[in-house]
Amino acid sequence: MKNIKIIEVPSEIGAGTRGASLGIEAIKIASLDFMSSFFIHFPSEKIPHENKLLYEPIESPYAKRIKGVLQMYEKISKAVQDSTRQGFFPVVISGDHSNSGGTIAGIKAAKPASKLGVIWIDAHSDLHTPYTTPSGNLHGMPLAAALAEDNLESAVHELDDETIDCWNRLKNVGNVSPKVLPEDVVFIALRDYEKEERALIEKYGIRVISVKEVRNKGVENVFKSVNRYLSDCTDIYVSFDVDSLDSSISKGTGTPVGNGLREREAEDLVSKLMQNRKVCCLEITEVNPTLDKENLMAEIAFNILQRSVNVLMMS
Template identity: 50%
Template sequence: MKPIQWIRVRSELGAGTRGASLGIDALKIAAINAGDLDFFSRFEGIEVADENHLLHMQADLNYAKRIAGIHTMYERISQTILRSLHTGHFPVVMSGDHSSAGATIAGTKMAYPDKRIGVVWIDAHADLHSPYTSPSGNVHGMPLTLSLNEDNLDCRHNEIHPSTREYWNKLKAIGGISPKIYYNDLVYIALRDTEAEEDYLIKKHNVRVFPVEEVTDNGVTKVVADTLDHLSNCDFIYISFDVDSMDAGLARGTGTPVANGLSNNQARHLLNGLLASQKVCCLELAEINPLLDLENQIARLTFPILKSAVETIVGEEREVRE
């Protein structure tokens, strides 16, 4: 059993709506209200310093807002993940906005440069835009694209500033390894709100997608088995859980809620099933925004999922899958 290390990333530079930096505290309050007073102190934690002071300044670069600050975060987060893995920990990353996931993937690849890293992306969104295609310029829609070293120039419609290009290229090259992951080693679960530019890449590279209907119809166990089977050539697996993978009716406290999502039970079983594989070396949880919520609903819903995931990680059930 590897000891868990909490990695706290309170950055929300990549989101279009303010408040995701408060997600960690919303979870802590949910733990206290659930009677789990010492839950987060059972394992050591690392606080990654944020650059949220930049939010008090006007965002400059339109098609990748606050990308310079995000680059600073990427350096810090990737180094923290690298150290966490190298010191024998299982990092559980609690993030603000989902842009940080590109840095977590980078840190994982930097820790294991000769290994193949699989990614399970549980999210309503594909997060597969680049500054050349993004309609919003919010970098939380780009972490997978930069991990794949993808620009998607085929679908280009934005003229980007030379300085945006410079930082975008820096993000793709972080850690000196690029790409970090391959399309074959990426699996989407609960994907249901994509744009044409993203659909183009998913189709072109034949990326494996498990829609919510497949989770419901075939059951979580089957989807877990198929996901691990699809990633059987990967040495390590990183799981990214965006709370908007869950249904908007349950999960309104997030920047971009989407209807027809996973139930909280499906999400819990999904994470537990995947985490039972010892290939999984890192888990990230992102986009809880209590400012958009009523009575901390999303954090109260997510806390038992996180608790159950942690029990699986530290438990005896983890097995090596062939």
């Protein structure tokens, strides 16, 4: 039985749409609506955020609020590192997906010798860098930061020295860089990404499992396939962005995309992945209740969270 610790990260400074910082409370409200006592069963830690930066001028158009994101990386990294070293399994519930870079840094800080695999369940690859970003939003860059990837071959922007310095510091949080190798990344439900990100996926041959493949092969076979692919890894981090779900049900997120996973498919998939004893951390991110009706997105996220944690408790 794993000792679960909930790490709450209500930061949304990496996103382009406001409201993801409210996602954690929305998920808690969903648990109350289901008359669940889930959140009183586990120790929790709330990470102080830097959302005040949303009201301040943007310094770098190609890496918006990167100084604040760097601070969040360091705070999240310490919380995940400490929790892991204390014998907890960290379950991170975060606002926007930029926070996952801090989670990965914390895992590596706690286990510097580990070969870390990443299962990225998301409509987007989040492989942009300040050199390639079309938006400047850091929630499109955490995986590139973990890979220590600049993607200069696809660069479309020239950066000022301060942005370059902040980006390099972001990649090096935890004093390990890269934290993950491309061959240890698996995308699931990926379907919306730019040519600059595609170039990296093709360059490194990163494994992509489409929604169609999940549907045709079934969750059990996908689970076995992922386990085989990441068999050399000593630890695995699972990151679940709710926009991996189809846009017909993922209205409560900032970047919904069609042709995504169905609710039951996502629930079966994430909970199944928790059966792999190498999984050392789960993150659920990008719930934005300000875009939702009747808190549906948070309810779906809570169902996935609760079932996954129940599997962890039994493993």
